[in-house]
Amino acid sequence: MKDVWKDGSQTNLKLWKKDYDRVLTLAKNAYNSTSVTQIQAESLFLLARVFHIRNDEANALKYYDRACKLAPDLSPARFGLAQTLVWEEHYDQAAAHLKLVLGTSANATDALALLGLLEVKNNTAADRKSAFTYLKKAIDLDPLNPDLVLLEALALQQQESDYSKSLEKYKKAIELMEVVSPSKKIPFEVLTNMGVLCHETKKLEEAIVYYGRALQALDEDKHYYAPFVDWEYSDDEDDENNTTSLKTATLDKHGDVDGGIVRHADNHLFWVYVDVGVTLKVKEGDETVLIVVEEKEDDEENDAALSPLEKLSVGDFVRIGNDFESEVKALEQNSIVIAKPYPKSEEEKEEQVKIHVKRGNRRLCNPPAISVAFNLARLHESAGRIIPAVELHKAIVKRHPAYVNSYLRLACISRDCGSLHHCSEWLKAAMTVAPGNPEVLTLVGNLHLSLCDWAPAQSVFDQLLSQKVPNVEAYAMLSLGNIYFNNLKTPKKYSKHLQYAADLYKRILTKDKANAYAANGLGTVLAEKGELFKAKEVFHRVREVSGDTILDTLLNLGHIYLAQKKHPEALQMYQSYRTRTRSTGAPITSKSQDDDDAEVLLYIAFAYFDWARQTELFNDARAAPADERYKKCTEFIELAMKKSRKENVLLRYNWCMTKLHAANCVLQKLTRNIRRTAQEVQDALNGLEESLPYVQKIGRAS
Incomplete structure (x- = not known):
């Protein structure tokens, strides 16, 4: 990247670009050779930029800071300081410096956009309003800049209620990219985000389209595949039938891993049909037998000893002709036996047909593609397509054994299907891969809770609490509070357990007043104590704050109304709970959806x-x-x-x-x-x- 400037120069000076070592030397000499603060500040700014480019954030921060102290009005240095502070997660300080930048350069679009993103992160109504004011101003100043629109889309993506708006902004940004820079490829991260937003807004088919485009963007970028395979992308137009769209897909199962083979029709983004190189015709009198008429010679040196037919296996999925699909049941010396009769009319029986076989296309060998594959598996789960979801999750863990999220999803799917044994096995595998992982421990604890195994569950959540992980600590305390509340009938421990539960809920609310789950728990404690009016007020407040997303609150309010002999109101709450749980398919009170429904019906x-x-x-x-x-x-x-x-x-x-x-x-x-x-x-x-x-x-x- 260190190139001499080849064009002319008015002063006949030689110029270099990206010669960072030379920049460091010259900037240091400039700093030491003068007492003029402005020049010293510029020198420090150049030093900071080099460290910044080289991802040495600590030194970059130090030199940006020194430059700003020498020249407070040097906006580029202050902007760089804000960037490095963001990297160090000092968001409030970064925002303060960005406001100073805007004080001297009110139309600095980069500063406006970055400040907008930081304000969104604070997640308060006032900050969100000012955040979008900054972002809108940046876009108004540079309306043809797709990066600014992307930043606005990213800001909107931070809140679930704005997902639809965020998706529209992403689409607008892509349109701008295609107009402003037609040759520039759309980053796969953008397409993946769009797929996730479509998934979250229930546009499942559209989500699959964007995930497919994200994978195609990865295919076209050899940078991602260089360490793994000799990748070559093909723009064949035979994509309709998913046939050899990737040149590296061969008859050999290079893209497959034992125990993690992907073949389901709904996972077509991860397999292709490869031409076997054999021409067949239907055997007279038996349309499940196809006789070899012609066989191509294999040009690959490594496979010279094997004919194309010998590379097939029993159980392979094949396509015969244009659209007939079946499974190989047996392989004989000069013929193939398939599971279903090949439908041919009398006139076509003598016609010769080609055969293609499904093979993995190596996309799962690429780490960035794994997140897309995982998202697709989650989409299958949302659509009720459990078999392709399980197939993808297994393929992921076989190729990337440290990918904990897929172990957890396999455990959840097993639990939801009633197979607690398989759920336990997947959790054990996850614990082996990531011992002490908070997410794994949380799911283990939740499994014990679903089985009412209170002592093991308490042990797991005590362990999580001791880790003091900020996002997990509150959940662990909430679960422990629920355990104590569910064990009020323990002999001679009613008062103690009720107090422990109340204390844990209060500890959570002390740290996070907006934690609706802890407030809901505290409401149940108040109801248990007979303070029904206070409990009802708490539950109404929880519904208001949570946007009515905590369905448990509906049941609790139903119980309160019933205790107050307000039967119509109680029935309304119970019916609302049933309607909501049936639409989401999420059981709350029991081990399965049917058991949960039976309990509410009672x-x-x-x-x-x-x-x-x-x-x-x-x-x-x-x-x-x-x-x-x-x-x-x-x-x-x-x-x-x-x-x-x-x-x-x-x-x-x-x-x-x-x-x-x-x-x-x-x-x-x-x-x-x-x-x-x-x-x-x-x-x-x-x-x-x-x-x-x-x-x-x-x-x-x-």
């Missing part, structure tokens, strides 16, 4: 039951609605029994008791001056007869 049933009992207390015509409420109670209990994965004695007992009370309610109608029909009496008696065997069975069991 809450709803009890609300109707309690409402009916309260209505009956009028003991006159005003008790008429009780009958309908008992029916609703029975309906929700029966729905809960269907949702429950095994026979639940408690649900069955509640069902019997509801039938008994419902029958009594019908029989009491005449004394309450309420009309009743013969059919209602018959239904009540039928309900009693139906419940009698279960009552007897429960009685014998007890």
